[in-house]
Amino acid sequence: MAKSFDKSGTKFWKSLKDYYDDPEILKKKANEFNDGVTDDFDPDQLSKLSRRKFLALLTASAAFTATSCTDYRDKGEIVPYNQRPEEILPGKANYYASTCKGCELECGILVKTREGRPIKIDGNPEHPVSKGKICAKGQASILNLYDPERLSEPMIQNSAVSWKKVDSEIIKALKNAAESKGEIAIVSQILNSPSTLKAIEEFKKAYPTTKVYYYEFMGDAAKKNAWEKCYGSSSLPSVKLNEANIILSLESDFLGREGNYIENTRLYAERKDILKGTDFNKLYVVEGGMSLTGMNADIRLRLKPEYQTEFLLSLINELVSGNKVPAEFRTGEVLNTVGGYSLKNFASKHNLDENKLSGLVNDLVENKGKSIVFAGDTMPEEVHVLTNLLNEILGNTALYDFSSNHVKHSAPSSTEEIKQLVQNMKNGSVKVLIHFDSNPVYHLPADLRYEESIKNVQSVVSLSEFPNETTAISSFVLPLNNALESWGDSLVRSNVMTFQQPVIAPIFKTREKEAILLTWANGNAESYKFDIYHKFVQNNFKKEVYSGGDFAEDFNSVWFSALHDGFVELDGKQSKAKFNVSSVSGIKPSAKEGITLHLQKNYYLGDGKFSNNGWLQEIPHPVTKVTWDNFAAVSLSTAEKLGVTFNDMIKINANGTELELPVMMQPGMADDLIVVELGYGRKNSGEVANDVGFNANVFLKSAMASPFVLQAVNVSKTGNVYKLVSTQEHNFLVDPSLRDFHKIRKIIFEGTLEEYEKDPKFLKEGEKVLKGITREHKYTGLKWGMAIDLNKCTSCGICVASCNVENNIPVVGKDQVEVGREMQWMRIDRYYSGTPEDPQVSNQPMLCQHCDNAPCENVCPVNATNHSPDGLNQMVYNRCVGTRYCANNCPYKVRRFNFFDFRDHFADAYYQNDITALAHNPEVTVRSRGVMEKCTFCIQRIMEARQDAIREGRELKGTDVQTACQQACPSDAIIFGDINDPNSEVSKYRNHDIGYHVLEELYVKPNITYMAKLRNTRSEDV
């Protein structure tokens, strides 16, 4: 880091090492494969067999085959169903609507099943909230169903027993507890299912000494409490984000991990659609760490999280004192609170660009009623109160949608209540402790000493799908059904009730958690029936919804159509309450000097529930692109101050808790700030999850009002070194010998909306007409092509997750990602421009471009890759001999080589088992060692559409096919279709003024068109 800070000439850079032209990076750019990519092929390591033994075995097996094989023509058997279920046609998929139970959003999903086994999960297109989109966790959750480490049978003290035995023992314990007036404690996470809550009520009726404790891990309690304070109502409205011209996010990652970010992304991208016009929204982000939303900001200001209160006070004062808002808010209470805070002083104190700030104020004032302010979930309550006030002042409440409110079922128990529980556990008054699909040992703040107190409880019962920290110290461990094996319902938004139905019979000896409670409530282990909860959900729906609703049909038809659709729409309209101005009084900023630790949610592992899912561990982090780890993200100058660089371990000491973490230097971060993501560092949770990353939950303290922003922490360098693995420096598209490569070769091409409005063709200026020197192949008829709209793309990575599932992409493990052998067919390239302190970020999904003049094709010695008449670059695995010439010649670096049969390579053949193999898409070859692979434009989907077209006797149309990435993209940034059809959407993008091709000058004629990003900034902003 000795080099000076001025720009080194390249406009775009991928990492800090790239920015400073580190020799290591120059080398990486020049070579296709990492150094030493084939070095570790030590024959001893690959197989323990010596050559002699191998030959001996070969001879023996040949002799054996020759003598024993009487019928060498045997082709095996075809075993049809004995009685084929009417709706199942082998080879054809069935789709069932259900509910995703991966997180508290509980989206409506559509599960694709083949011959009775689920193989793909997508959003339910008819669901009014999900609208066909789900997150990466939901996409990849199919692997959880087939996880070989799922709890498979009930256990008492770690030895497997029958359900009957475990049920009767627990019922005995419960009855004893109830008789002796001892407490029965149920510990659960927040529940959104009316039927589950009802089942708990049933249980309480049977055992009246039951107390239920709810907790929330990294929830939005502060936001909800603030809403209650301001409006006296507990249910937040949703936001009509697509009607907002100006969006201001204060530490809120509303596009990446907070609120219903899938819905938010969809609505946000609706206003970034160049085909619909230039009526773009403008996104301001004020944040400390670099978040996914921050990367997409039109204008981004860096501010440490603890200063948000003061920033809001100053901003509101600027609006109020400038008489820019209605008189009702220029009252005593507001003035008393915000008076004395000046935006100008604040800006100069925190080094914020005044131009940008005044632009923000102007934009907010000009777009009264058409802007929205979000505050992050990790912010304290006062920030949310002020945000509510700001939205009121600006009239932005017009964007609140009170017809679809967030329903609040079970409030998290207060810290006092949880403390009381732990106290009761410690003094032995809790007789039975039931962990209702929860993991408090990992989730609850460590200073509660929950883990130690468990020892004094007579019977500890854990209901869980996976082994975890809590099951490890429970005497009774009961395995639960996966969501795809269960019945259920969910009411997250007031206007829609979503249903969950099983799509496969339980694979292991598991049960639904509610069914277990109901059996206990009956007080008889024999009373369990497999449909006990199914009936319960049905009756509950009949009683609570059907009888009170206005339904024309009889109950059965309503029920079955609800299951078919996956949801019923309800009338959940609520009127807006009046803002309680007194709620803002007395708010004062409380920032301390020193380094701040900001604890954040992670992007892909949820509360740790998905830690054992290799696909999700391996999707690169959307900002840093680190896989298989969490880390301490710091800014460049903070790292310099601490005297550390990449991979150095630092020790963070916050309120007496210490943790060592590796450093990740992240461009664009505020100084004196460390951002750490939670959900890592699991124990006892499975082969994949164990000890991946660091458990930063230890920093959570029960007593703090805002547990996620810890101020004035002590940080010291430890001298230890760790190895973080990031794919950010993999697959460089540039040639280090060429300056300004990005501009000349068009990798990232972008401008501002203002420039576009002045001259729509501004990007095409000086464009050369390229001509080929060979006779070119003519493509008549249908020709497949794709367009990716970089204005809409937020780089969330859901396309990568969807592609992984659809195309049987293996998990390779951290050691393999390190040497550049990750197998994902899609990646999101990240480019920075500007300075490392305050960069702009450009994202670009990169996948096989299916070039007309594909450079990979003419170097293949065995013609294993070549071109189809409909414009696809074909890859034939059975022909490939693994020379890797094609990958070497691919300018986009999108080809992936199977250095191993990764299924048997990763973690001692973890994924090589009968159960996990069920997750494979049967329409896609499972590739083995030694072959090259890459994006096929989902050829299996094209062929299926072709088959249907032929059956119906019509021509195949471009709109008949949706690729997996396109289907999953929550912002609809990916468009696929026929580029020879001038009326198709994809050709409109292809011929658009801002459409361009990456590396166009190579004249490889790629078939993916990128829409240049147009930033909604004015020239005076920057």
Next chain:
Amino acid sequence: MNNKLLDYALRVRLPITLFVVALAFTITFYVSRAERDGIGYQPDQPINYSHKLHAGDLQIDCQYCHTGVTKGRHALVPSVNICMNCHTIARKDKPEIIKLTEYYKSGKLLPWKRVHKVPDYAYFNHSVHVNKGIKCETCHGDPRKMDKIEQVKNFNMTGCLTCHRNPEKQLPYLADVKKGPENCFACHR
């Protein structure tokens, strides 16, 4: 003397040996071709079912049993309940039908021997062929004349391409026939 012996070995014995080896190879190659391709493969089935009786004499349509053939990739070997549509009444007393009924009643799966198979890495689709009017006999021979089903044509890539390249010759019964796709992704993915 030694020279002469070497001379003889090189001039006469070596060429003859090579010739014999090459000839033997060539003859074996061509003679065993059909055998290697699986032509004539006619395994014993768990139930002695006759296509000749059902499809030939009784003229039951192929699709009565092979229900998937116009709908998807697989033609489908009929599930046991399809057999039982008739055989709950018809020929109940015959030993093979008694065997069949046993399978049905016990819910046991009926493991038919596979006769026709394209390699794992090729994705053949019945419906696109049948829906274009290609007859079953074109690939499968005429099951209406087979008591025990037998492989008649070869099921390798040459077999596919013969038709895809010269459909008018191979499928004279189709009036307006276009060439089949010859690109890799048509079968491999």
